[in-house]
Amino acid sequence: MCGICCVVTLCSQRAIPDFLSEDTLHRLRRRGPDSGQQLIKTVSDLSYKCLFSGHVLHLRGQVTPQPLGDANNNVFLWNGEVFNGVHVGDKENDTQVMFYHLTLCRSEEDILSLFSSLQGPWSFIYYQASGHSLWFGRDYFGRRSLLWQFNEGADSAFCLTSVSGYSESGNQWQEVPASGVFKIDLKAYATTKSLSLTLFPWRYSCTEEAAEETCINVLDQVSKDLPSHVCLTVNESKLCLRAPIIPLNKTVSEKPGEYPGTNINNIISVVSVETLQGFLAEEHKKRLVCQFIDVLNEAVRRRVLCLLRDEDQETREVPSRSQKKAHVAVLFSGGIDSMVIAALADKHVPLEEPIDLLNVAFMLKGQAKDRGTTKRLSNHEVQPGLLCPPETCQDGDAKTGAHLSCFDVPDRITGRAGLKELEAINPSRTWNFVEINVTPEELKKMRKQCINHLIYPLDTVLDDSIGCAIWFASRGEGFVSNQGELKPYKSPAKVVLTGIGADEQLAGYSRHRVCFKKHGLEGLNRELEMELGRISSRNLGRDDRIIGDHGKEARFPFLDEGVVSFLNSLPVSEKADLTLPRGLGEKLLLRLAARGLGLTASAVLPKRAVQFGSRIAKLEGHSEKASDTCSRLKLFSVEEL
Structure with a gap:
């Protein structure tokens, strides 16, 4: 994980560092606390300057300060992880490996071939001095944040950064679309004073018949959000990046499903672990589940082993268990997704190393007084003053500890139950179930202080709820x-x-059931294809900015290229069956995998979104819609303007 930034200016009266605010630098440093430096390139004969700023979170190999440069004046900024496609040795740093491969590239085709081969999350900025070219982009799913801003006029500038905030200049930041890799000819920019972006789009096949139509659609989609003075074109050679996944299988079976122990007139109405066991009795289902477990297991393995562990491992001295610290944490609700990830992580994280299960709960306004004195502890004995900081727990019953009830939100309850399941699977593991309790006062304070800047440029009620929940959870306090x-x-x-x-x-979402009821399997296929296509703009850039603010790196096993390709290869009827009840039909394949891993009650828990499970959604206006613009995310109040 890194915070990367680049500013390109033409003949401006302002010093180039002035285009990078101290607030933005502060947020970049939080993402990369282990190393930080800046580099300014001045090309006098063409009258352009480039500032490169890199801030590193050290996770692999030797600490590698960024930006990287070489004798040919090339400059590289990298915020990513190479999990496959390009070899990175156990003691190598992937930033150095990627820069080495880039400097060997002699053509646009070579650069595109390199990025097409990568598996893992990434965003990058690469200044190729020989051609005065600035390359940048995000991976296929947009798992790493990258924002851009365009300034015109006397202070003409182009800016890229992992994270930013509201701009008083009126030039707003936008997320760089995860539509491909972009290139700017800085020589042409300096000569014409006109900024033109060249796009090399993602395609499943660079020889596909519909390539022209695909290019037009991508151009239209990206162009509509660009300022009028910025030109966007697809490269003249029609070069492209090869998508790292296979297309979605849209095959629809005409035969009705048959369920174990039932017939078409005897639909399953009871959801139970035994029901899942019945599915696993079918050879076809069992084989499919084993294949899914294998590919997801490999995705988790890469993500928990590709990081630097205790230095004393190099001396082959094994610390006592009490001295071992956790290197891997899971955003944990006790639901099916986090339970499967935790169970698979347990297979690969060294046994003497704890795994942190981060479980967040928001205290409802007034609930501590209204309910705290009547609802007593039943889960385990606690020290009454330790449920949240004393200065923020004034509504609680400090003598009895009854204020714990105000944090007994649904995700806390299922989280504790999930912990017991994991302890049963591996009682030798230290599972740190971290109860993260957030009061309304702290939520308001931290949202205004930093969370709103991290969510920006997104701005909906849903972004606010999810962003705040993930920020407090990933902080891990x-x-x-x-x-x-x-x-x-x-x-x-x-x-x-x-x-x-x-x-x-x-x-897994309730809207998928609505879509299935209205439009059948064909409509559900279209919906799932759209879901994955927009995940970069709806979720992943935001989540990367949120989690990265704590000097931590988000890793997404379900978005591993191998996992997505496997799931895309299956017809939708093999992945879910929405004729079955909630807690069973949605994410059916994952539920069967959970049962295959030894999980029990969690395998049949219905889907519950984090904003409802953590109860943050209950703190705000009940009349709000998820898609509404959120007034709480406004970075400057009316009084401040």
Whole structure:
């Protein structure tokens, strides 16, 4: 994980560092706390300057300060992880490996071939000095954030950054579309004073018949959000990036489904673990589930092992378990997605190393007073003053600890149940169930102080709810149970696993049931294809900015290229069956995999979105719609303007 930034200016009266605000630099440093530096390139004969700023979170190989440069004046900024496609040795740093391969590229085709081969999340900025070219882009799913801003007039400038905030100049930041890789001819920019972007789009096949139509659609989609003075074209050679996944299988079976132990007139109405076991008795289902577990297991393995662990491992000295710290955390609700990820991580994380399960709950306004004195503890004994910081728990019953009830939100309850399942699967593992309790006061304070800047440029009620929940969860500050008492704890894990991508591919949302009822399997296929196509702009850039703010890296096993290709290869009827009840039909394949991994009750929990499970949605206006613009995310109030 890194914070990367580039500013390109023409003949401006302003010094180039002035285009990079101190607030933006601060947020970049938070993403990359282990190393940070800047480099300015001045090309006098063409009258353009480039500022490159890199801030590194050290996770692999030797610490590699960014930006990287070479004797030929090339400059590279990298915010990514290479999990496959390009070899990175155990002790190598992928930034150095990528820069080495880039400097060997002699043509546009070579650069596109390199990025087409990558598997893993990335965004990058590459200044190719020989051609005065600036290359940049995000991976196919947009798992790493990159924003751009265009300034025209006397202070003409082009800016790229991992994270920013509101611009008082009126030039708004936008997310760089994950539509392909972009290139700017800086020589032409300096000569004509007109900015032109060249796009090399993603395609399943660079020889596909519909290539021309695909290019037109992508151009239209990207161009509509660009300022009028910025020109966007597809490269003249019609070169493209090869998509790292296969197309979605849209085959629709005409035969009605048959369920184990039933016939077409005896539809399943009871959801139970035994029902899942019945599916697994079918050879075809069992084989499919085993294949899915294998590919998802490999995705998790890469994401929990590709990181630097305790230095004393190099000396082959094994610390005692009490001295071991967690390197891997899971955003954990006890639901099916996070349970499967945790169970698979357990197979690969060294046994003596704890795994942190980050579980967030928001206290409802007034609930501590209204309910705290009547609802007593039943889950385990705790120290009454440790459920949230004393200064923010004034509504609680400090003597009895009854204020815990105000944090007993649905995700806390299912999280505790999920912890017991994981402990049953591997009682030798230290599972740190981190109870992260957020009061309305702290939510308001931290949203105004930093979260709104991280969510920006997104601005809906849904972005606010999910962004705030993920920020507090990934911060990892809470309490863990130690011999029946809750003790303060801050997760040291730099890698945070999240289950995003499961619902989008396996029909996990309630809207998928609505779509299926209205339009059948064909309509559901179209919906799932759209879900994955827009995940970069709806979710992943935001989540990367949110989690990265804590000097941690988000990793997404369900969006591993191998996992997505496997799921795309299956007809939708093999992944979900929405004729079955909630808690069974949606994400059916994942539920069967969970059962195959030894999970029990969590395998049949219905989908519950984080904004409802954590109860953050209950804190705000009940009349709000998820798609409404959120007034709480306004970065400057009327009084401040």
